[in-house]
Every structure is written in C-alpha cells, then in structure tokens.
Amino acid sequence: MAESSKPILYSYFRSSCSWRVRIALALKNIDYETVAINLTKDGGQxxxxxxxxxxxxKQVPALKIDGITIGQSLAIIEYLEETRPTPRLLPRDPKKRAQVRMVSDLxxxxxxxxQNLSVLKQVGQENQLTWAQQAITSGxxxxxxxxxxxxxxxxVGDEVSMADLCLAPQVANADRFKVDLTPYPTISRINKSLLALEAFHVSHPCRQPDTPPELRA
Amino acid sequence: MAESSKPILYSYFRSSCSWRVRIALALKNIDYETVAINLTKDGGQxxxxxxxxxxxxKQVPALKIDGITIGQSLAIIEYLEETRPTPRLLPRDPKKRAQVRMVSDLxxxxxxxxQNLSVLKQVGQENQLTWAQQAITSGxxxxxxxxxxxxxxxxVGDEVSMADLCLAPQVANADRFKVDLTPYPTISRINKSLLALEAFHVSHPCRQPDTPPELRA
Structure with missing residues (x-):
C-alpha cells in the first residue's frame, strides 16, 4: 500500500519550535496532518x-515528508524552503540571508x-521562573x-523570513515566563505585526488540534 | 582609508563554536586574521x-567579512557556503542537506x-561536571x-559536511568533560577520521594564536 503523500507533523501545541514549523507550513500553503505528542502527559509521550x-x-517537532523524517525545526524549515520555495523565507541577497540565519540561530x-522543558526540569521547580527569565532577557x-x-x-527588512518564524514563538514563551517586554520596543513591534498575519494566527498554540479546551481562543 | 579585505575572525582557542568556523575557513582555503577574545581573562573579554x-x-565566534559582521557559527558557515562554495559543505541533494542540517542543529x-561557559557558571561549580555530562550523553x-x-x-555520506564541523568540536568538549565515549562507536570512528584531516588539524584548539603555551601541541 502506498504511503499517504501528505506530510505528517509531530507537534505539541505549546512547543515554540513546533510553532515555527507550523508557520512555515501555513505560509507555504502546505497541507499536512498533525500527530500530537503531549510533552507532559503519560510522563511525556x-x-x-x-x-x-x-x-x-525525543523532541518535537519532527516532520515526515517526501519519504524522510526530519528533526530540528530550522533544518525542517530550510528543507521546505529548498523544496517549496514560494513564498521565500530567506531573502535573495546572501548578506540578508546571513542576517536572517543569525537572528534565527540566536x-x-x-x-x-x-528555557525548554527538559532543562527547566533539571533546574528544579523553585528556580525555573528565574532561570527562564534570565535566559530570555539575556538573549x-x-x-x-x-x-x-x-x-x-x-x-530583516520588510518581508517575513525564517527569523520571524523564530521570533513570535519566542515572544510567546517570554509572555508565559512573565518577562517584562518594555525594554524591547523593536521586538514587541515586530511581534505585533506578525501576530496579525493569517499564517501566524492559524498556527498559534491556542488553535491547534491538541490545544486543551480551556486554552483555546 | 579602505578597510582590509581579509576577513577577521573573533575567536577563542577553546570555544567549540569558534572551532567549527575555523574548520570551514581552512577547508575553503580562506585567508583570515584572528582576533583572540579570551572568555575567562579580565572577567571575560x-x-x-x-x-x-x-x-x-557577547559570544564568539563572530566574523567580519565582505563589510558585514556575522555572529552564530552556523549562520557564518552557511554564508561562507553561499559566497565561497568550493569545496561544498552541504551536499547537492536536498534530503541529504536536511540530514546535514539536522545533525548540525542537534x-x-x-x-x-x-554545556557552554555561561550556563555552567549559572549551574555552580559543584554541579558543572554532572550537568555537562548529562547534556552531552543525552545528545x-x-x-x-x-x-x-x-x-x-x-x-552524512562520504563527504565532509557542516555536520562534521560541529561533530569534532563537540567530541573535544565531551573529552574535556570526561564523557565515556565507549557507547558511541559511530561518533568515535567519524571523529577519528576527521581529526586526521589537515583542516581539522590546523584549526584545532591546541594550535591557535591564543593557545596558552602549556596547552599547545
């Protein structure tokens, strides 16, 4: 029997790295199925x-596509960019591309x-918030x-790029960890513009198949 | 006065991320100057x-090149790959490229x-070794x-790629943190092949302008 040709995204609604990929899939208008991997249920699926x-x-996201499975969100996005180039998520100019990748990697x-789940577990409950806030404010x-x-x-410039796919989910994490965003007017302004875009809206953690009812918007 | 056209690498001999870039520069035969940034001297230069x-x-490496400054080692390597494509550090086949990027990002x-310096400082001296070992063995x-x-x-296959530029420096970190490599025969075998290559040899932490005499080889 032939495998389904529809890509399968292994995703968790709240995972910021999964959200990055969901935005890319939405922007590029790629139809896909979600398999929810609940990072906290059953001791972590x-x-x-x-x-x-x-x-x-043992992390999300992972994407099954074109007969292969890719882990690591930026590797997935770069693959989508190379195989489904429209609309582009990396500018044409190599220097601008370097800026996009620098911001993404940062x-x-x-x-x-x-500030991901497994590190915060190691840090211990009483230190988690301070640890996460320190990581985010420093970055x-x-x-x-x-x-x-x-x-x-x-x-980077006036076109949405891979860097923006990293930015909005990271700002959402900052919100969750109660980071004061006042010192970051540029970050806040860009984030606001991004959240107004359809692809960021439909891929948002509060609108996923596995979003619990009480967190849906 | 015209700026020097020779790229400047801000580097620390022991930084594994700096080493990744030094290997890329050596493989691509790019002549450059090193500015040493000592991460421990003077409270951290x-x-x-x-x-x-x-x-x-506030991290190394950073590369001044073609009139811009790029931070983040993989962003630097991707820029070098796009502007100085020979020899290639990413395969032609998009699926193989995805594998290279997945391993690199992992x-x-x-x-x-x-397990970098700033995190280990936060973890505290008595927990550093266990913390670093846990991060490395888990990965x-x-x-x-x-x-x-x-x-x-x-x-990935039989050609040196960006993934290898990440592997050898990470194995060196594993050695520093006394990680037992017996459970990792594939990692160990590849690392051995890599260290035999000229570009990995000349860029090695024990052969840099800022390597202290007692650590030189």
Whole structure:
C-alpha cells in the first residue's frame, strides 16, 4: 500500500519550535496532518519507543515528508524552503540571508534551548521562573540591539523570513515566563505585526488540534 | 582609508563554536586574521564594550567579512557556503542537506548551548561536571542512533559536511568533560577520521594564536 503523500507533523501545541514549523507550513500553503505528542502527559509521550524511533532526540517537532523524517525545526524549515520555495523565507541577497540565519540561530541556539522543558526540569521547580527569565532577557537584550539595525517591518527588512518564524514563538514563551517586554520596543513591534498575519494566527498554540479546551481562543 | 579585505575572525582557542568556523575557513582555503577574545581573562573579554558593539550576544565566534559582521557559527558557515562554495559543505541533494542540517542543529541547539561557559557558571561549580555530562550523553545517545543511518565515512555520506564541523568540536568538549565515549562507536570512528584531516588539524584548539603555551601541541 502506498504511503499517504501528505506530510505528517509531530507537534505539541505549546512547543515554540513546533510553532515555527507550523508557520512555515501555513505560509507555504502546505497541507499536512498533525500527530500530537503531549510533552507532559503519560510522563511525556516523546519518550515512547515509537516516537524515539522516529526522532531519537525525543523532541518535537519532527516532520515526515517526501519519504524522510526530519528533526530540528530550522533544518525542517530550510528543507521546505529548498523544496517549496514560494513564498521565500530567506531573502535573495546572501548578506540578508546571513542576517536572517543569525537572528534565527540566536533564538534557536542562544535562547530557546536554555528555557525548554527538559532543562527547566533539571533546574528544579523553585528556580525555573528565574532561570527562564534570565535566559530570555539575556538573549532579548542582544536581539533588540541587532534588530535595530536589521529590521524593517519584520526582523530583516520588510518581508517575513525564517527569523520571524523564530521570533513570535519566542515572544510567546517570554509572555508565559512573565518577562517584562518594555525594554524591547523593536521586538514587541515586530511581534505585533506578525501576530496579525493569517499564517501566524492559524498556527498559534491556542488553535491547534491538541490545544486543551480551556486554552483555546 | 579602505578597510582590509581579509576577513577577521573573533575567536577563542577553546570555544567549540569558534572551532567549527575555523574548520570551514581552512577547508575553503580562506585567508583570515584572528582576533583572540579570551572568555575567562579580565572577567571575560566578550563583555567589553568594544566587543559587545560587534556582537551583542557577547559570544564568539563572530566574523567580519565582505563589510558585514556575522555572529552564530552556523549562520557564518552557511554564508561562507553561499559566497565561497568550493569545496561544498552541504551536499547537492536536498534530503541529504536536511540530514546535514539536522545533525548540525542537534549539536548546535541541542547539546552545545547546555554545556557552554555561561550556563555552567549559572549551574555552580559543584554541579558543572554532572550537568555537562548529562547534556552531552543525552545528545550523543540520539546522535549515535541518527548517524548509524546517515553516516558513511563522515556524518552524512562520504563527504565532509557542516555536520562534521560541529561533530569534532563537540567530541573535544565531551573529552574535556570526561564523557565515556565507549557507547558511541559511530561518533568515535567519524571523529577519528576527521581529526586526521589537515583542516581539522590546523584549526584545532591546541594550535591557535591564543593557545596558552602549556596547552599547545
């Protein structure tokens, strides 16, 4: 029997890395199925044998597409960009592309990993909030300064790029961890513009198949 | 006065992220100058006003090239790949490129950030070794499993790629933190092949302009 040709996204509604990919899929108008991996239920469904065989990192997102399974959100987005180039999420100019990747990596390597679920578990309940706030403010201090020179309407110039796919989910995490965004006017302004876009709206954590009823909007 | 056209790499001999970029520069035969940023001296030279203006993340590496300054090692490597494509560090086939980026991101987002200097400072001296070992073994467990299906002589097939530029420096960190590599035969084998290559040799932490005499080899 032939496999379904529709991509399958292994996703958790609240995972900021899953949201990055959901935005890319929405922007590029790629039809897909969601398989929800609940990171807290049953001790964490990402630890099931079945899911580990799919993504040994035991993390979401993972995308089954074109006969392969890709883990790591930015690797997935770069693959989508190379195989479904319209609309583009990386500018044409190599220097602008470098700026987009710098901002993306700053968030994906410099902020998010330090405040993700598994690290916060290790840090212990009483220290979690301070730890997460410290990781985010330290990254946002740098990001605000960088965006002041790269941003137009969005993170790099006036077109939505991979950097924006990282920004909005990270700001949502900042909200969850009660980070004061007053010192970050550029970040806040761009985030507001992004949330007004259809692709960011439909992919939002409060509108996913696995969003619990009490968190739906 | 015209600026020097030679790229300037802001680097620290022991930084695994700096080493990734040094390997790329060596492989692509790009002549560059090193400005050493000592991450421990003077309370950390990355915190100087001068360096912060250059890279607000206060991290190495940063590369001044073609009139711009790029932070984040993978963004730098992707820029070098796009502007100096020979020899290639990403395969032609998009699926193989996805594998290379997945492995690179697994290390760059999933392992290294959790065991870098600033996080270990936060964790406190008595917990540092256990914390770093846990981050590395957890990532290597996944990586070993992934490489068993992607690797040839190197991480993805038989050509050196960006993934290998991440692997060797991460294994060096594992050594520093006394991680037992016995459970990782594929990682160990690839690392051995990589260290035998000229570009990995000349860029090694023990052979940099800022390597202290007692650590030189």
């Amino acid at each position: 990402q630890f099931s044998e079945e899911f580990q065989a799919l993504n040994p990192m 968030i994906a390597s410099g902020i998010q990993p330090l 946002f201090n740098a990001l605000e300064q960088i965006l002041q020179s790269t941003a137009g309407r969005y993170c | 990355q915190f100087s006003e001068e360096f912060q203006a250059l890279n607000p993340m 290390i760059a987002s999933g392992i290294q950030p959790l 290597f467990n996944a990586l070993e499993q992934i490489l068993q299906s992607t690797a040839g002589r190197y991480c």
